[in-house]
Amino acid sequence: MNLLYLVYFGKSNMKVLLTGGLGYIGSHISYLLGNRAVIIDNLSNSNLNYKKLLPFCKVYKKDANFKNLNDLFSKENISHVIHLAAFKSVSESLINPTKYYKNNVSSTIELLESMKENKIYNLIYSSSATVYGNSHTSPLDENLSLNAINPYGSTKIICENLIKEFIQSNINFKSIALRYFNPIGSHPEIKLPDKPRGEAENLMPKIIKCILEKKILKIYGNDYPTKDGTCIRDYMHVLDLANAHIKSLKIIKKIKGFKAINIGSGTGFTVLEIIRQFQRSNNVKLNYKYVKRRKGDPAICFSKVDQAKKFLGWRPKYNLDQMCKDAWKSYNF
Numbered sequence: 120m121n122l123l124y125l126v127y128f129g130k131s132n133m134k135v136l137l138t139g140g141l142g143y144i145g146s147h148i149s150y151l152l153g154n155r156a157v158i159i160d161n162l163s164n165s166n167l168n169y170k171k172l173l174p175f176c177k178v179y180k181k182d183a184n185f186k187n188l189n190d191l192f193s194k195e196n197i198s199h200v201i202h203l204a205a206f207k208s209v210s211e212s213l214i215n216p217t218k219y220y221k222n223n224v225s226s227t228i229e230l231l232e233s234m235k236e237n238k239i240y241n242l243i244y245s246s247s248a249t250v251y252g253n254s255h256t257s258p259l260d261e262n263l264s265l266n267a268i269n270p271y272g273s274t275k276i277i278c279e280n281l282i283k284e285f286i287q288s289n290i291n292f293k294s295i296a297l298r299y300f301n302p303i304g305s306h307p308e309i310k311l312p313d314k315p316r317g318e319a320e321n322l323m324p325k326i327i328k329c330i331l332e333k334k335i336l337k338i339y340g341n342d343y344p345t346k347d348g349t350c351i352r353d354y355m356h357v358l359d360l361a362n363a364h365i366k367s368l369k370i371i372k373k374i375k376g377f378k379a380i381n382i383g384s385g386t387g388f389t390v391l392e393i394i395r396q397f398q399r400s401n402n403v404k405l406n407y408k409y410v411k412r413r414k415g416d417p418a419i420c421f422s423k424v425d426q427a428k429k430f431l432g433w434r435p436k437y438n439l440d441q442m443c444k445d446a447w448k449s450y451n452f
């Protein structure tokens with residue numbers, strides 16, 4: 120039995136369902152949960168060799184829809200659900216918004232209905248810092264108004280509201296929405312890279328791809344009001360993020376209703392700082408050039424993490440050097 124799980128949950132036979140558990144973040148949580156993890160993933164954005172890397176997890180290669188979830192719940196002894204399944208590309212969501220509403224919102228509705236039918240009351244939801252939009256000043260705290268600036272962000276706000284309203288009419292139900300900032304890195308020993316099927320959108324996989332393919336990285340804007348003119352974001356190690364889920368599974372029994380919690384480092388780094396650190400940590404060279412700003416990108420975005428510390432007893436452990444090393448290692452085979 121996985122040691123971490125044993126510490127938190129004792130010897131109970133209850134399991135945790137991870138929708139989207141073969142993706143970048145879900146695979147790290149699954150690894151920590153060991154044989155307590157049951158995964159449903161349609162592989163729409165995963166190439167993971169899960170039989171080799173997560174041999175102890177039960178995997179359903181299926182869509183997370185009402186019928187498949189009901190079927191799964193009838194076979195497995197599930198007490199908690201971590202709902203990660205969603206499409207996550209901001210740029211694709213601008214081109215094809217219906218695809219995003221259909222997948223991200225429908226799967227959440229069907230999951231809630233199926234959980235209700237099967238009397239499963241504990242849900243950890245994968246939300247995002249994108250729900251804050253770009254009109255607030257960082258650090259961003261959980262009480263700020265939500266304001267989406269793209270269809271992907273809209274789906275995250277709709278799902279948070281949906282879960283909140285669902286809870287009002289189903290009082291046994293509880294949910295923690297973790298609003299992730301920017302997870303990077305990978306497990307240092309096993310290779311669970313952030314390797315989307317299509318074009319990479321996040322900074323770290325883009326950096327790695329450009330180095331491996333000897334391409335030039337485009338930096339969107341060098342005229343922002345920051346120390347070097349490039350945007351500031353809040354980065355954390357994906358294993359720190361995965362740990363926040365383990366802590367949420369433990370704490371959810373103590374909360375009432377719905378709670379949103381930021382998961383980030385509480386500090387920001389510029390794009391240039393990340394690039395320089397990546398080169399130093401891995402002794403590699405990256406070519407980059409500045410291009411025009413991207414529409415909708417806030418200059419500065421980092422989290423206030425008091426709630427995560429207070430409620431979950433969570434704080435990030437890994438530094439930027441380790442994050443850069445682990446990210447590179449996970450691709451470098």
Ligand SMILES: NC(=O)c1ccc[n+]([C@@H]2O[C@H](COP(=O)([O-])OP(=O)(O)OC[C@H]3O[C@@H](n4cnc5c(N)ncnc54)[C@H](O)[C@@H]3O)[C@@H](O)[C@H]2O)c1
Pocket residue numbers: 138139140141142143144145159160161162163164165181182183184202203204205206207222226245246247248299300301302321
């Ligand atoms: N990676 C980030 O920077 C980040 C930041 C904030 C929030 N999030 C959210 O965290 C969650 C996980 O992100 P990730 O980076 O691991 O993404 P990912 O694309 O690597 O993982 C998502 C997984 O869900 C699966 N999936 C999608 N729709 C499905 C469906 N209908 N049925 C079954 N499986 C389905 C995909 O195949 C994929 O394996 C997402 O909800 C994302 O919006 C991610």
